Amino acid sequence: MANEVANKNQKPATLQSMVTSAGIRERFNDVLGKKAPAFISSLISVANNSDMLAKADPTTVITAGIMAATLDLPINQNLGFAYIVPFYNGKKRITEAQFQMGYKGYVQLAMRTGQYKTINASEIYEGEIKSRNRLTGEFELGERTSDKVVGYIAYFRLVNGFEKYLYMTKEEVEAHAKKYSQTYKKGFGLWITDFDSMAIKTVLKRLLSKYGILSVEMHNMATALSNDGAVIRDKDGQLTPDFEGTTVDVQAEVADTIEHNANSEELDIPAFVDPETGEVIDDVALFGD
Incomplete structure (x- = not known):
């Protein structure tokens, strides 16, 4: 008592x-x-x-x-x-x-592993993608023809030469937001006010989680992604x-x-x-x- x-x-x-x-x-x-x-x-x-x-x-x-x-x-x-x-x-x-x-946190953790020579993610404007090799996943970029954003791309190259791209069209990113973001569905939040930044973070996170170095030695990267x-x-x-x-x-x-x-x-x-x-x-x- x-x-x-x-x-x-x-x-x-x-x-x-x-x-x-x-x-x-x-x-x-x-x-x-x-x-x-x-x-x-x-x-x-x-x-x-x-x-x-x-x-x-x-x-x-x-x-x-x-x-x-x-x-x-x-x-x-x-x-x-x-x-x-x-x-x-x-x-x-x-x-x-x-x-x-x-976004900066993902870049920071990737660079700390010492295995990434280059890592970046960005908007893709209309006309910038000249060609895409479906077998290797490589993209050839050119000059944009307008200020219209049509997609988002993330890229990394390891010190051993391995490189990987991941591209999502704007429609694919929108479908992702509709599926996983409650605020997007309701018409508010960062997916509405800062769509490009959220899209860049999404494509970079997907690239690193699918193709990045996530071994036991790279514990911090695996922890962050999960x-x-x-x-x-x-x-x-x-x-x-x-x-x-x-x-x-x-x-x-x-x-x-x-x-x-x-x-x-x-x-x-x-x-x-x-x-x-x-x-x-x-x-x-x-x-x-």
């Missing part, structure tokens, strides 16, 4: 109280070393600058932060590498946080890591999500939604300058 009263009187954990606990600081230290204090300060700053993140389940904010820390990507929205995005989970009636990769746009959970559907203990191996917990999420598709960046009114406030900008 006394325990029940104590539990009722116990205040909910806040982000500030959680990140100042020895166990969680140790987790960040394990991942980032000397850079941990600065990253934790950045995490608190990002949360404090967003009313939605301030309301979010702090465990989801921290797990999203650990995901970014594991990938050694800054979460400053202005840099365009990675983001912690709040959204209202209508089924659970709570606000949660998602980890989101930016967890982009997700509330980080383990294969049993629980939030990870479990901060009740102090012996959680964060790296192992994050790795466990790869198999669970490997076949998941990006479901778009959730909008900022007021949990009381249901009003869409705005979308987070994923692509910096």
Whole structure:
């Protein structure tokens, strides 16, 4: 009975109280070393600058932060590498946080492997594609004949000479958005306001996940591709890591999500939604300058 009263009187954990606990600081230290204090300060700053993140389940904010820390990507929205995005989970009636990769984050992780000599993604304008070899997948590009965007292309060349292209027409990208983006279907969000940036990210992500180097040695690339746009959970559907203990191996917990999420598709960046009114406030900008 006394325990029940104590539990009722116990205040909910806040982000500030959680990140100042020895166990969680140790987790960040394990991942980032000397850079941990600065990253934790950045995490608190990002949360404090967003009313939605301030309301979010702090465990989801921290797990999203650990995901970014594991990938050694800054979460400053202005840099365009990675983001912690709040959204209202209508089924659970709570606000949660998602980890989101930016276009620059994918390029950064690919280049860090040391295996990519060149990597890029861009719009394709009308008239630019002169020819396409269906057998090798190679494209020959020419001068554009108008300012009309007709598709999107991603390309990489490895240091060993292997190269690969992936091209999607604008219609194919639109079909992808209609299938996987709830905000696109409803007529708002980044797929509406910044379609080209979302399309470029989509074609690059597809290229890397299908043909890029994703071996065990390139763990960070595999982790990023499988967890982009997700509330980080383990294969049993629980939030990870479990901060009740102090012996959680964060790296192992994050790795466990790869198999669970490997076949998941990006479901778009959730909008900022007021949990009381249901009003869409705005979308987070994923692509910096």
